[in-house]
Amino acid sequence: MAGENRSPTVFTPSSMSELLELRRSKPQATLWAGGTGLMSRYYPYPYPLSRDIISLKHVPEMTRINRTERYLDIGAAATLERVLTVGHHILPPVLAKALRSVGPPTITNQATIGGNLCIPDLRLNLAAVLSLFNVQLELKGDLKHRLQTRWIPLIRLYRRDGKLMLQGTEVLTRVRIYFEEGNFQLFQQIGFPYQHPEEAVLFTVFANHGQDSVVDYRAAATFPSVGVFRDRDVESSVTSKALPLNHQEIRQTSRLLRRTLQEYSTRVSPIQLARTVRAFERSLILLNTKSVSR
Numbered sequence: 001m002a003g004e005n006r007s008p009t010v011f012t013p014s015s016m017s018e019l020l021e022l023r024r025s026k027p028q029a030t031l032w033a034g035g036t037g038l039m040s041r042y043y044p045y046p047y048p049l050s051r052d053i054i055s056l057k058h059v060p061e062m063t064r065i066n067r068t069e070r071y072l073d074i075g076a077a078a079t080l081e082r083v084l085t086v087g088h089h090i091l092p093p094v095l096a097k098a099l100r101s102v103g104p105p106t107i108t109n110q111a112t113i114g115g116n117l118c119i120p121d122l123r124l125n126l127a128a129v130l131s132l133f134n135v136q137l138e139l140k141g142d143l144k145h146r147l148q149t150r151w152i153p154l155i156r157l158y159r160r161d162g163k164l165m166l167q168g169t170e171v172l173t174r175v176r177i178y179f180e181e182g183n184f185q186l187f188q189q190i191g192f193p194y195q196h197p198e199e200a201v202l203f204t205v206f207a208n209h210g211q212d213s214v215v216d217y218r219a220a221a222t223f224p225s226v227g228v229f230r231d232r233d234v235e236s237s238v239t240s241k242a243l244p245l246n247h248q249e250i251r252q253t254s255r256l257l258r259r260t261l262q263e264y265s266t267r268v269s270p271i272q273l274a275r276t277v278r279a280f281e282r283s284l285i286l287l288n289t290k291s292v293s294r
């Protein structure tokens with residue numbers, strides 16, 4: 001068909017209003033941020049269908065990074081490398097580690113915050129680590145034929161099965177991360193989330209502890225093709241105990257984690273289950289070591 005043989009038209013809006021108008025008038029067009037996900041997963045070359053492309057990177061608001069006393073605001077089309085550079089002294093260490101673990105600069109110089117959160121079928125490093133923080137997302141687009149801006153917590157960007165919940169022609173425009181102090185932070189990438197999502201696990205912890213107790217403990221396990229798992233009972237089973245945890249307490253809490261994970265989703269594979277439980281136990285041992293060395 002003639003339409004399928006033409007090259008895609010690439011639109012490069014240079015203002016937010018132009019971007020939103022294009023998005024409204026061309027709802028089938030592909031939003032193009034860094035293109036690393038699109039080119040490696042969805043657009044094999046030559047691509048059989050021609051779809052218009054809307055590039056996000058020329059809209060100044062989409063790449064701006066602002067800091068206030070309470071939070072960091074990142075435009076969704078800011079590259080991971082730029083966030084690492086601008087946020088050098090202020091990013092929580094666990095977030096900086098997650099960003100660096102995405103890949104070499106050839107990828108992080110292109111890939112964007114929004115692209116990492118909005119890749120349709122994978123939950124990757126940013127969803128994993130940001131699930132531990134108070135994070136608000138700004139979405140703009142046509143909802144019920146009216147242009148709207150709304151803010152949602154990160155958790156509401158995804159359905160329980162991990163799928164994206166953008167509505168209508170919405171675009172993710174800004175990510176707001178509230179600053180918090182945590183003296184125990186951990187990000188662990190086990191396996192290859194991008195190449196083998198059904199085996200990989202992203203395990204993250206953000207905690208505050210003194211010598212004898214943990215006052216705040218948050219942990220998340222991300223299964224790239226399933227979603228992000230966080231469980232209040234598992235977290236409070238750690239905060240309710242004195243430090244250092246003994247061997248039996250570690251066994252008990254990891255049994256609780258295994259049970260809740262089995263209830264969470266049948267799509268978590270046996271290797272992911274085993275990897276998560278091992279990472280969790282290891283993190284508790286590290287927490288013990290850190291508490292006694294204070």
Ligand SMILES: Cc1cc2nc3c(=O)[nH]c(=O)nc-3n(C[C@H](O)[C@H](O)[C@H](O)COP(=O)(O)OP(=O)(O)OC[C@H]3O[C@@H](n4cnc5c(N)ncnc54)[C@H](O)[C@@H]3O)c2cc1C
Pocket residue numbers: 030031032033034035036037038039040056076077101102103107110111112113114115116117118119120124125126170171172173192193194
């Ligand atoms: C070989 C390889 C391995 C990788 N391994 C990892 C890894 O282990 N962990 C990791 O975290 N990352 C990894 N990445 C990087 C990953 O591809 C990107 O971080 C991210 O998924 C895509 O970012 P992007 O900006 O290139 O988005 P694009 O490829 O441009 O877009 C991805 C999707 O998001 C949509 N989108 C983009 N921006 C928006 C927005 N603002 N609003 C709404 N929708 C939007 C697009 O339409 C598209 O569907 C890897 C990349 C490659 C090539």
